Amino acid sequence: MTEPLADRRIPAGDDYLSREELDAITPEGLIERTRALKPLVAERAASAERQRRPDDEVWNALRRSGYFYLYVPRRFGGLEFDPDTYISATLPIAEACPSTGWTACFAAEHNWLIAQLPEATQAEVWGRTPYVIAPSVAAPPGTATPVEGGYRLSGRWKWGTVVMHADWVLLNALEAREGAPPIVRMMLLPADQVRVIDTWHMAGMAATGSNDIVAEDVFVPAGYQFAVQPVRSGRGNGRALYGPGLYGSPMLPNLCVTASIPALGAARQAIALCGERLKNHVKMGSGNASVEKPAAQMRLARADLLARSAERTIRWAAKENLAIGEIDEPEQTTERIRLRAEIAIAVQQCVEAVRTCCEAVGSSVHALDNPMQRLLRDVQVMQSHIVYDLDVATELHGRALVGLPPNSLLL
Structure with a gap:
């Protein structure tokens, strides 16, 4: 039986900002631009949930705002703003619709991953699309088979956040080695080279459209991939090209910060609505x-x-991650583990804040036309993300405190 394909929108690429428009955007100006979009995002939140994808008009407005240039390096025409600006610019979107905020902030942050590719590839990619809209999907990993000039990639990946409006896809794959552990590689390929299967039927976070992605024996040039291991500690091409700081910071804490912003947005909005x-x-x-x-x-x-x-x-962790990129191993792993646990607790605090507000409001919160019930369902699904498993995060931190090695590969 043929599985249904998702009704995605591969961007036409005719709405990028001019150099003059980008030069005029300051950090404060970008935050004001996303604040101005909050009423539209909120108005479309219910319909986006029904459609199981980000609203097209909202997404197009985000594209025109300049938001997706946030983490594109200045060298390649981007804004290259700091993590605190990234958080502040994302929060209005996440307050209005946590699902849309989730999708948007991952789309922006995944340009950080593009900065880990070889410099020539970055020039090609950002020369073709001034910012990349791409899911970055790790599980389950695909298979990468070395061939002349690159790799043949096959697999099926779940949790494809961003895929519904993507022009590229980033997919994790394992390169098998005889007598040695496999190499985890992140592969970049055009979105039209994969199939997107309509699988996203969820109680919360429905508007993310995080459908399954399938690649079948797709050729990926050698320059369009990177080994994940050095990037985990901030020792990838991002550091080699741009030095310490944003692109030389460890990978997992960046992910943790990104995934925490929508939960914070939901909590702040629940408090406002409750009041x-x-x-x-x-x-x-x-x-x-x-x-x-x-x-x-x-x-x-x-x-x-x-x-x-x-x-x-969350804000402190984002800043601290820039600094721990300068720490060598094995001490850095301990710091990454601690940041993961701290942010996991912060997300739990956000979930508790939303639940507390819903308890204060009473039964009316559960009416489907009440946005608070959507906030509650969204954060309940959010907290199930692997990096926010509080048992795993605190066990890892506890092991580090008593000198035991980590028992997880997600570091």
């Missing part, structure tokens, strides 16, 4: 406004403090 509801709601049987109820006040306060604590952790 509005409490001001205007009269509790049945009492005749008093809910805002006068101490328990409601305490719940709102607790949620606010949880979100504030999480935001401090």
Whole structure:
């Protein structure tokens, strides 16, 4: 039986910003641009969920905003803004629709991965598409078979966030070696060389459109891939080309920060909606406004403090990751493990903040036209991401504290 293909949109590439337009964008200006999009993103959140993909008009508006140039190096015409600007520019999108925020921030961040490819490849790719819209999919890994001039790539990958509007795809694959562990390679190929299978039917995060991706014996030139291991510690081509800092920072903490921003956005929006509801709601049987109820006040306060604590952790971790790229192994692995655990706890705080707000509001939160129920469902799916498995993250950190080696490859 033939599996249904997803109705994706490969960009036409006719809406890139001019050099003059990009030169005029400051970090503060980009943040203002994404804030201005928040009403549109919120308006389309419910329909995006029904369509199981980011809304096309919203996505096109994000393209025109300059947001996707965030992590493209200046050398190749990008903005190359710092992680704190990245967080601040993403939050308005994530507040309006965590699923759209999730998809957008991964699309922007994956240009960091392009910066790990050989310099000639970067010039070709960003010369063709001034920023890349690509999923980066690790599991389950495909197979990379060496051939003359490159590799033959085959596999089926799940969790293809960004694929519905992608012009490229980044796919993890294993190159088998006799008598040695396989090499994990990240492969870049045009989006029209893969099939996207319509599999994304989820209780939350539905609007991400994270469908399965299939590649069947696709040739990938040698220059369009990199070995993942050195990039994990910030020792890839990004450091060789651009020096320490953003492109020489360790890979996994960057992923953890990226995936935490939508959870923070959901928490902040839940707090705002909860506050509005409490001001205007009269509790049945009492005749008093809910805002006068101490328990409601305490719940709102607790949620606010949880979100504030999480935001401090996430922003600090993003900055700290730039510094730990300068630490050598094995000490750096210990620091990466700690950052992963800290951000995992921050995400749990965001989830707790959303739940607390929903408890304060009452049964009306579960009406399908109430955006809070979507926030709740979205964060519940978000927290299941592998890097936020709190048991795994804290076990790794605990092992490091007592001098035991890590028992996971996701470092």
